Amino acid sequence: MASERETERGSQYRHRDTSTLPVVAILGRPNVGKSSLFNRLVGRRIAIVDDTPGVTRDRKEAETMIAGRNILLVDTAGLEEAAPETLFGRMRASSEAALEQADVAVFVVDTKTGITASDRAFANWLRRARRPVILVANKAEGRGGAQAALEAYELGLGDPIAVSAEHNEGIAGLMEAIAEHLPEEVPEPEEGDAKLLRLAILGRPNAGKSTLLNTLLGEERMITGPEPGLTRDAIAAAFQDELGPIRIVDTAGMRKRARINHRLEEMSVASSISALREAEVVILVLDAMLGLEEQDIRIARLAEREGRAVVIALNKWDAVEDRAAARNRVADTLETSLNQLRGIEVVTISAATGAGVDKLLPAVRRTHERWNRRIGTGALNRWFANMLERHQLPLVDGKRLKLRYATMPKARPPTIVIFGTRAEQLPLDYQRYLLNGFREEFDMPGVPIRLQLRGTENPYAEETD
Template sequence: MSRLPTVAIVGRPNVGKSTLFNRLVGRKVALVDDRPGVTRDRREGEATLLGLDFRVIDTAGYEDEDPDTLPGRMRAQTIAAVREADVALFLIDARAGMTPLDEEIARWLRSESTPVVLAANKAEGRSGEAGILEAFALGLGEPIAMSAEHGEGVVDLFEHLRPYVEREPGDEEEAEAEGPLKLAIVGRPNAGKSTLINRMLEQERLITGPEAGITRDSIAIDWEYRGRPVRLIDTAGMRKRAKVEDKLEKLSVADARRAVDFAEVVVLLLDGTRGLEAQDLRIASYVLEEGRALLVAINKWDVAEDASRLFNGIKAALDEGLAQARGVPLLTVSGKTGKGIDTLLQAAFEVRDTWSARVSTGQLNRWFEEAVEKNPPPAPGGKRIKLRYITQVGTRPPSFVLFGTRTEMLPESYRRYLVNGIRKDLGFGAVPVRLALRSSQNPFDR
């Protein structure tokens, strides 16, 4: 497992280091009090900031004391933390303004090789403006105006930390992609899910029959396909909610939904003798909303009538009904004869690779600049929306954050334009893509 990048929070006592540490870690781990000097030892935790994962160190307040005293030994711990960190986050108190100790800490940080990000904490409202302006004199670049207590300035903090803590895909993502393919088979009752799995396994592992609703529990089966591990998940049939009255069936449908949550790739199995129904589209939409890779397979293809017309009709209906992911792969199989199963499994491995893929920041922003130049964002009410850059913050499903000014005014149609471009131009196909918008604020633009 690869080491997480490390951020060390430093500053004089009582500037809000532990408050920021707690916010980044997501829970109250470090003690917080108005009295200075509460934190003495280094405290570490795993933090997440808008999808960035890193290790954060809360250090003791830096004080100019003799090395043999307690404050002096605490300062030695802080120096050690900064030297092992990927970036030091230097926190000052914007309301209190610059102090001689802040200036001394800045001189020390400039002498170290660790990169430094300067943040002016307690800058909510207008009370910290003078302190923010004074902070420029520290020679550490533009300070981030923020409030750890109120969660303000998080986007700007993300932007400044990102170059030091963002990682290209590492060992953990590769390990996930090489683990067992978690493949769930879902669909309406009697679509032939259990029959299809029995054919894959080449044994009567699951009970089948003409009666609808035989399968009640989600059943996971570990298996190998051509030497590659697969975890097959058979689920109960998912009927329209209004028709589900039996308590046991309600529990079964809830269990099927949980199976979708644990899957990587979901196969929506259609009954080739009945075609596509509204409930199938509802199931497909649910799978995509949960961020899972989706394949649609028409079962009972060996007995389907007017096959070409059926296939084209279902494809058109899927494209119209699943506007959020046009082009979902549509395949044909027969659980009875085994035809099409190899193609289905190969497609499942391929779509998982796409679902787990990451684009380099350089390639992503080259595409982004071209997309914005080709179709600039609108200016609602005459106010220009400036889109600055985009970054991928996660995979499985691919997740992106777009930064700019006034992004909250960006129309949904333009957001769809960008998502469709990511799918088409960057090779994500029909897997669900998530795009979040973030506005950064100028602390002097009141």
């Protein structure tokens, strides 16, 4: 049943229609190898895998193909008996929600540990769930593996399938079993013309990234709470606004490198950086009580270096008393420290209450449109001639530079190429003058702009608008 918070908050956005995709959920105690099995079935490393129990805290989804059928595979947090208000209680609630949405449950036990009291309790729970259950005895590699897997018969869930996710043993048999239990295939609806928008939510720990994703989706998709660093992996979700489909990825909080001293946290940060590189627009979530700090600037600069557009979500705005002062502090820091993303849009929100969140995606859409925009050669060179007229080109080694043409061969991000005699020697201050002028003339705040200098003839000289 939906929580009161979920019911009250709701969502103005529609989830991607996955009604035609069968859902297969992987469940089991912590550290039985669920994420390794998830990665093996998907065919690539998506979920973080480590020997530390409880690495997976949020449901992770991926579309994959089993026996020619597209399915939605779900990796879940480890099942543990715990009070609902605790972290482990919230992790179990997330796994229970995954089972509610599943067509097939894959219940994983560990042959090396043997069947535990928790396995028996969760097996009883699964029998009451009225879902097809496939029992998987993992870590059953080698000669003794199949024999050890026989112990799982006592759970009363049918024949256990002996596998080793780590060594890729028994996976083909598991896929066959999953295919046998899938519901009848439903024809997929035709794709619309709208292109997918790829977003990533980044920020420091405890800024409210997961709460924001839950609010956008209108459901408790991510585990949230007062503990910093709850999200360890990059978790993707899909939904739609009025302009089309959106894939959004919530990421682990990114702390200063000097404070990253654990292998698991290093993998979390690597997963966040990978999500940034796959995104088109980054939503940088800030804690409005703290403002724009050094680590936030580092994250924004990383996004700019990767050529990604950025929108700032100033979260926990409802807790700020002097809002004018808070806005001014952020604006001043942006002006002095993020000049390469001048004019970046800042949206004040409260992810917990939903206040202001309706303004966030329109800001993202505007920024995405600028990031994709191409300027015709004619308009670009009229602007370029005006810029050269306003400020004479400098002398280099006693000789005046000669810049002749400008083109924009690509967007995503907007890229200007300037041709001329010794163009590559153009001083940095004049390059900044051109970039700022381009951003202002063609209304491109908040997006990275690339400037390339070519001291050769212009191959686009005959191109027209």
